[in-house]
Every structure is written in structure tokens, then in C-alpha cells.
Amino acid sequence: MSDHAALAPLERHGGSVHEEIVARLRALILAGVLKPGARLATERELAEQLAVSRSAVREALLRLQSAGFVERRQGSGTRVSARVPISAALASWREDDSTSMAAASEFRTVVEPQIARLAATRIDEAELDALAAVVEESRTVSDGQRSVQLDIAFHAGVAAATRNPLLASLSELTVSWTLEARLFSHVDADGRRLSHEGHGRVLRALRASNPDAAEAAMRVHLDEITDVAQRLRD
Numbered sequence: 001m002s003d004h005a006a007l008a009p010l011e012r013h014g015g016s017v018h019e020e021i022v023a024r025l026r027a028l029i030l031a032g033v034l035k036p037g038a039r040l041a042t043e044r045e046l047a048e049q050l051a052v053s054r055s056a057v058r059e060a061l062l063r064l065q066s067a068g069f070v071e072r073r074q075g076s077g078t079r080v081s082a083r084v085p086i087s088a089a090l091a092s093w094r095e096d097d098s099t100s101m102a103a104a105s106e107f108r109t110v111v112e113p114q115i116a117r118l119a120a121t122r123i124d125e126a127e128l129d130a131l132a133a134v135v136e137e138s139r140t141v142s143d144g145q146r147s148v149q150l151d152i153a154f155h156a157g158v159a160a161a162t163r164n165p166l167l168a169s170l171s172e173l174t175v176s177w178t179l180e181a182r183l184f185s186h187v188d189a190d191g192r193r194l195s196h197e198g199h200g201r202v203l204r205a206l207r208a209s210n211p212d213a214a215e216a217a218m219r220v221h222l223d224e225i226t227d228v229a230q231r232l233r234d
Contacts, residue, residue: 006041009051017052021060024050027175029069029080030183032149040070040078101233104178105226109219115159115167116202116218117211123161131157131203138196147186147195148179154199158206158218184229191228198224 010020028034040046043061047054061078064070072078131154138150152175159171185191198221205213 018059117215119161120214
């Protein structure tokens with residue numbers, strides 16, 4: 001048995017099958033859904049869960065192993081590596097990835113300010129407190145991977161506060177599409193600082209129940225992060 005719940009079938013986006021499996025599993029590992037040391041399902045089980053061929057799963061796992069994301073040992077199956085350096089994550093991206101960083105950033109700029117606007121009209125005190133805890137931890141975090149996890153948690157929390165399950169699911173679904181930009185922006189101390197400050201502005205607007213301010217704060221935050229990510233990648 002594996003150490004996690006079954007995966008949903010793979011959503012195809014035009015790339016090769018094994019590359020999309022790599023993107024899905026890589027995102028789950030870096031977001032902390034698949035934790036260090038967690039044992040993955042067998043190749044056969046993964047193929048059934050993702051509705052793909054075993055050969056595609058095998059190729060994806062080999063790529064993840066070579067990039068340092070997983071360890072494969074006889075008798076113990078495939079496990080998430082105890083520690084995945086963020087540099088390995090950045091190095092694992094290829095020019096022919098199905099979703100470019102620019103497209104992912106554009107997607108977020110179109111969608112997330114409207115999510116923040118809606119959340120400002122529906123968020124409750126418990127959700128505000130949970131977001132505040134995330135923002136507080138991010139104030140001093142120095143680890144790039146943990147910073148990415150906190151970033152994902154913050155934006156997922158905002159989406160959940162809309163009370164719209166489709167928007168909440170969209171936030172989870174798009175983690176793999178937006179992960180590259182997030183990693184590039186959080187590998188740098190200045191990027192982590194800008195992320196923390198941007199989340200703080202969004203949180204203040206949400207706490208004030210101000211939809212206009214929440215939308216504007218989210219838009220500025222995403223613009224800043226996009227600039228940092230592009231600079232670091234270049």
C-alpha cells in the first residue's frame with residue numbers, strides 16, 4: 001500500500017504523457033502533499049489511477065529519480081526523497097514543458113484577483129486567522145521549498161473562502177501549472193520578502209471586507225512576483 005490517497009486521473013494539456021505525470025507528481029511533492037519518505041503506489045497502481053500506460057509511469061518515475069525527487073530501491077518501492085533541493089526542482093524544467101511560466105503567470109493574473117474579490121465578501125474569522133498564521137510563518141522562513149508550500153496554502157485558503165467549491169478545486173488543480181513561477185520567485189530572499197508583504201496586503205483587505213482593495217492587492221502581488229520570477233529565470 002502507498003502512504004497517500006489515490007490520485008485522480010491525469011488531466012491532459014497537450015504535452016507528452018510522461019512529462020505531464022512528472023509535472024503532477026513534482027507539484028505534489030513540492031507542495032508537501034506527498035511528504036518526504038512517503039511511499040508511492042506501484043507502477044501498475046499509478047497507471048490505473050492516472051488512466052495512463054505503465055510505460056509512461058515508468059518513464060516519469062525515472063525522470064523524477066534522476067532529478068532527485070524520488071528514490072527507487074529493490075524491495076521498498078518508490079519513495080519521495082527525504083530532501084528535494086529547490087535547485088533540483090528548477091533544473092528539472094525543460095524548454096518543451098506543456099505550460100510556460102508566462103502562460104501560468106497570465107492565468108493567475110486573470111483569475112486570482114477575482115477570487116480575492118469574492119473572498120472578501122464571504123471570508124470568516126477562522127479563515128482570516130488561518131491565513132494570518134500562514135503569513136506570520138512566511139515572515140521569517142528562509143527555506144525556499146517551505147516558502148512555496150506556504151504560498152500555495154495562502155492562495156488555496158483565499159480560494160476556499162469564496163465558498164465556491166469549483167474555485168477551491170481550481171486552486172488545487174492549477175498548482176502544477178503555476179509551480180515553476182512560484183519556485184523561481186521563492187528561491188530568492190527578495191522574492192520571499194515580496195511574497196510575504198503581498199500576502200499581508202491581501203490579508204488586510206480581506207479582513208476589512210473590501211472587495212476592491214482585495215482585488216487590487218492581489219493584482220499588485222502577482223505582478224511583483226511575476227517580475228521577480230522572470231528576472232531570476234533570465
